[in-house]
Amino acid sequence: MGLLTASMGAASAAVALVLAADGVAAPALPGGLWWLAGLAVLFFLTEGFTVHVRVRRGAHGINVSEFPMVFGLLGFDPVTVILVRALAGGAGLVAVRGQRGTKLAFNVALLAVQACVGVLVFHAVTAHELGISAGGVGLRTVLGAYLAMIAADVVAAVLVTAVIAVHDDPGEWRRLPAALRSTGLVVATTTGALISFLAATEPQWAPALIGIVAVVLLLAYRAYIALGDGNAEVEQLYGFTRALDGARGIDELVAVVLDRARDVLRAGTAELVVAHGEELRHTRLTGQSGRPAVSLGSPGADAWLRPALLGSPVLRPAGPAGDAMAVPLVFGERRAVLVVADSLTDAGGFTEAKLRLLGALANHAGAALGRADLVDRLRREADEKQHLALHDPLSGLPNRRHFHDLLDAGLQAVRAGEPGLAVLVLDLDRFKEINDALGHETGDALLCEVGERLRAHLDGRGRVARFGGDEFAVLLPTDGSPEAGLAAAAELAGVVDQPIRIGPLVLAPRASVGVAVAPLHGDDPEILIRHADVAMYAAKESHGLRLYDSELDRNSPQRLALIADLRRAVERGELTVAYQPKVDPRTGRVVGAEALARWHHPEQGPIPPDVFIPLAEHSGLVWPLTLHVLDRALRSRAEWARAGHDLHVAVNLSPNSLLDAALPDLVARLLEATGNPARALTLEITESTILTDPAGSLATLERLHALGVEISIDDFGTGYSSLGRLRELPLHEVKIDKSFVQRVAADHRDRAVVRSAVQLGHALDLRVVAEGVEDADTYAYLAAEGCDVVQGYLLSRPLPAEEFTAWLHIHSRNVTHTFG
Incomplete structure (x- = not known):
C-alpha cells in the first residue's frame, strides 16, 4: 500500500505542476474567496456522508463529492481544485471519520488522483471552453462534467480493488464489475451538482433550489443505502451458511466461522470462547494469517463475557480495551461465546443491529458446530471400538483376531512371490507361579513389559500380538527357511530372558517358543498358528525352542481335515444345539x-464336544x-x-x-x-x-x-x-x-x-x-x-x-x- 500511495501522490503532484505551467484557468465566481471557502467546506463535509460497499473486511467508498467537484471544475482553476480536494477532503477524513496512518495517506492520495483525472478529462472535453458563458453552461461543458466524474469514479474503484486484492482477498478483481455499478449514482449526483451550480449563479433562486435539490438527493441517497445494507446483510448471512456447509471437520469449521464473522461484522478480531470447567479456551483469529490461535483466558480479561456465557448478548462500547460484541453459542453440551472485537474504522462501530446480526450468525454456527462435534465424537467412538475389537486391552498389542488378519495379508504376499515368513508363538514359563505368589498386578506388569520389549526389538520388522494369558505371537518376514525361523526365535527368547525390574522386585522370565514357517508348514493362517502352537507346547516340555514337525502332531492330517469340516459346518450353520x-x-x-x-459329521457321525470344542479353540x-x-x-x-x-x-x-x-x-x-x-x-x-x-x-x-x-x-x-x-x-x-x-x-x-x-x-x-x-x-x-x-x-x-x-x-x- 505504501508504494501505491507514494506513486499516486507523485502522479498527482506532476499533473498539478503541468497544469500550472500551462496556465489553464477558469473564470472567478462572484463572491471571490467566499466561493473558495465554500468549496473547501463542501469537500470537507462530503467525506462525512461516505457509505462503503463492503467487500470482506475492505470497502469501496461512495459519497456525494461530485457536488463540490463539479463546482470546482466550472468555477475554479485546475490546480486549485486538486489542492482543495486533497487538503479539505483529507481534513474531513481525519475529523469526521477518524482516519490515521497509512490508510489516511492512501485516501488523501486517492482524492488527489480523482481530482487530477476529473480535471484532465473535463478540460480535454471542453477544450478550454469557459465554464460560464453569456448563454449559461455550454453542452461541451455539461458533457465534460459527466465524463470527468465517471472517469474519476472508475479510477477510484480500480485503485481500491487493487489494494483490497493485495492486502485482503486476491479474488477481489472478480467483484470489480459490481463496484463499478455505482456509476449510475455518479450520473445522478453530477446532474444534481450541475442544477445546483446553475441555481447558485442565479442569486434570486439559489437558496431555495440548492436546498430542495440537496434534501431530495440526501433522502433518496440514504434510502438507497439503507436498502442496500439490508440486502447486503441477507447476502452475507446466506454466504455464511454456505461457507459452513462446505467445511469439513470441527477445526476447519471453527476457522470458517471466525473468518466469516469477522468479515460480516467488519471487525479486526473474531474468537470462539468455550468454557472448560472454570477456564475459558479462546480460539482467536486476527490479522491476515487466516490461522486461529488457541489460548486460555484470564479471569480479569474475561469477566465481561460472563453474561454471554449465561445466555445474554453483550455490547461493549469503545474504550481502552476496544469495542466488542459477544453472543451465546451452544453446540452439543458445550457453553460457548462468539465474539467480534475492534470494529474497522469505516464500519461505524458496533450497534444493537449488528449485535442481532451476530446472534443470527451464532445460531447458524452453533447448529453446524453441533453437527460437526457429534460426527467427531461418533468417529472417535467408532475408532475406539475398532481398536478394542482388534487389540489386547492390557498390553495394547494386536489380539488374536488382528494377528490372524495380519498373517492372512502376509501369506497373500508370499503367494504373490515374497520369500516367506515365520510365525512364532511364545509362552512364559512358570508365569502362573508369579501370578499366584506376587499377585495379578505384578503379573500384568510383567506381561506388559514383555510385550513392549518384543515390539521395541522388532522395530517395525515384524508384528507382535498377545493371544491371552502369558501367550504372545510374532509375525516376522524371513527367507522362508526353518533356520531363519529358529534364529529369529532364539533372538526373541534372548530378549524375553533379560531380567525385568518391577518395583522392588527383579524377575527373570523365560519363554518357550514354537516356530512354524510359511510356506513350508502351511499357507493358511489357522493352520500356521496351530502348527506354531503345537511346536510351542513341545518346546515347553524341553524348555527351549522347537520348530514344527509333523511328528509332534501325529494326527495332524485327520485333525486338519476335521478342522476344515468344522469350519464349513460353522459357516453353514450346520451345528445344532x-x-x-x-x-x-x-x-x-x-x-x-x-x-x-x-455336531453330526456327514461321514463320521456325532463328534463329541470334547473333540470339536478344542479344535474350535485352536483354529x-x-x-x-x-x-x-x-x-x-x-x-x-x-x-x-x-x-x-x-x-x-x-x-x-x-x-x-x-x-x-x-x-x-x-x-x-x-x-x-x-x-x-x-x-x-x-x-x-x-x-x-x-x-x-x-x-x-x-x-x-x-x-x-x-x-x-x-x-x-x-x-x-x-x-x-x-x-x-x-x-x-x-x-x-x-x-x-x-x-x-x-x-x-x-x-x-x-x-x-x-x-x-x-x-x-x-x-x-x-x-x-x-x-x-x-x-x-x-x-x-x-x-x-x-x-x-x-x-x-x-x-x-x-x-x-x-x-x-x-x-x-x-x-x-x-x-x-x-x-x-
Whole structure:
C-alpha cells in the first residue's frame, strides 16, 4: 500500500505542476474567496456522508463529492481544485471519520488522483471552453462534467480493488464489475451538482433550489443505502451458511466461522470462547494469517463475557480495551461465546443491529458446530471400538483376531512371490507361579513389559500380538527357511530372558517358543498358528525352542481335515444345539436349560464336544461357534416364553470369547433381536477362563452384568483360587462340578464338599446349581441340603429343541398335577 500511495501522490503532484505551467484557468465566481471557502467546506463535509460497499473486511467508498467537484471544475482553476480536494477532503477524513496512518495517506492520495483525472478529462472535453458563458453552461461543458466524474469514479474503484486484492482477498478483481455499478449514482449526483451550480449563479433562486435539490438527493441517497445494507446483510448471512456447509471437520469449521464473522461484522478480531470447567479456551483469529490461535483466558480479561456465557448478548462500547460484541453459542453440551472485537474504522462501530446480526450468525454456527462435534465424537467412538475389537486391552498389542488378519495379508504376499515368513508363538514359563505368589498386578506388569520389549526389538520388522494369558505371537518376514525361523526365535527368547525390574522386585522370565514357517508348514493362517502352537507346547516340555514337525502332531492330517469340516459346518450353520433341563429339586419345576453345541459329521457321525470344542479353540472358530449357539439358544427360549414357559437359558463361554471386547455389544444385539430380557440369559464361565486374563475378563464381565445378563461360574471347586475369586466377580450362580456330585450319596468327603459349596454360595447370595445328577438318592440329598437347581441324566439327557419342547410340556403338566 505504501508504494501505491507514494506513486499516486507523485502522479498527482506532476499533473498539478503541468497544469500550472500551462496556465489553464477558469473564470472567478462572484463572491471571490467566499466561493473558495465554500468549496473547501463542501469537500470537507462530503467525506462525512461516505457509505462503503463492503467487500470482506475492505470497502469501496461512495459519497456525494461530485457536488463540490463539479463546482470546482466550472468555477475554479485546475490546480486549485486538486489542492482543495486533497487538503479539505483529507481534513474531513481525519475529523469526521477518524482516519490515521497509512490508510489516511492512501485516501488523501486517492482524492488527489480523482481530482487530477476529473480535471484532465473535463478540460480535454471542453477544450478550454469557459465554464460560464453569456448563454449559461455550454453542452461541451455539461458533457465534460459527466465524463470527468465517471472517469474519476472508475479510477477510484480500480485503485481500491487493487489494494483490497493485495492486502485482503486476491479474488477481489472478480467483484470489480459490481463496484463499478455505482456509476449510475455518479450520473445522478453530477446532474444534481450541475442544477445546483446553475441555481447558485442565479442569486434570486439559489437558496431555495440548492436546498430542495440537496434534501431530495440526501433522502433518496440514504434510502438507497439503507436498502442496500439490508440486502447486503441477507447476502452475507446466506454466504455464511454456505461457507459452513462446505467445511469439513470441527477445526476447519471453527476457522470458517471466525473468518466469516469477522468479515460480516467488519471487525479486526473474531474468537470462539468455550468454557472448560472454570477456564475459558479462546480460539482467536486476527490479522491476515487466516490461522486461529488457541489460548486460555484470564479471569480479569474475561469477566465481561460472563453474561454471554449465561445466555445474554453483550455490547461493549469503545474504550481502552476496544469495542466488542459477544453472543451465546451452544453446540452439543458445550457453553460457548462468539465474539467480534475492534470494529474497522469505516464500519461505524458496533450497534444493537449488528449485535442481532451476530446472534443470527451464532445460531447458524452453533447448529453446524453441533453437527460437526457429534460426527467427531461418533468417529472417535467408532475408532475406539475398532481398536478394542482388534487389540489386547492390557498390553495394547494386536489380539488374536488382528494377528490372524495380519498373517492372512502376509501369506497373500508370499503367494504373490515374497520369500516367506515365520510365525512364532511364545509362552512364559512358570508365569502362573508369579501370578499366584506376587499377585495379578505384578503379573500384568510383567506381561506388559514383555510385550513392549518384543515390539521395541522388532522395530517395525515384524508384528507382535498377545493371544491371552502369558501367550504372545510374532509375525516376522524371513527367507522362508526353518533356520531363519529358529534364529529369529532364539533372538526373541534372548530378549524375553533379560531380567525385568518391577518395583522392588527383579524377575527373570523365560519363554518357550514354537516356530512354524510359511510356506513350508502351511499357507493358511489357522493352520500356521496351530502348527506354531503345537511346536510351542513341545518346546515347553524341553524348555527351549522347537520348530514344527509333523511328528509332534501325529494326527495332524485327520485333525486338519476335521478342522476344515468344522469350519464349513460353522459357516453353514450346520451345528445344532441340544438343551438339558435344569430343575428346582424342591418343587420339581423346570427353571431353565443349558444349551450345548452338537455336531453330526456327514461321514463320521456325532463328534463329541470334547473333540470339536478344542479344535474350535485352536483354529479360531470358537467365536463364530459361540455366536451360533447364543443365537439358537435365545430363539428357542423366546419360543418357550411364547408357549408360557418363562425359563432362563445358559450358554458356555470359552476363554477367548470372554476376552473379546465386542462380546457385550453382540449379546445386547442378540437379546434385542430375539425379544428376550437380559435376565433370561446365563453365561457360564470356568475358573480357567478368568485366569487367562483377569483384568480383561473382569472388564467384560462387568459390562455383561450391567446389561442384566446373569453370570455363572462352572466346574466350581476344581480350580485353585475359587474362593478368592468369588468375592471379586459379578456372579449370580455357582455350578458344583459333577465330579463331586455323582458320588455324593456314597462318599462322605464329596458330601462335605457339596455341603460347603452350597453354604458358601448362599452366604454370598448366589444360586447354587449341581450338575451330573444321575440317581434319585443324589437328587434327594441335594434337595435336603438346599441346592437351588439340579441337572443331569436322571431328569433328561440333552435334547434337540423340538424334543425338549415336547418333554417340557409333559414334565410341566405332571409337576402341575402333582403339586397343584
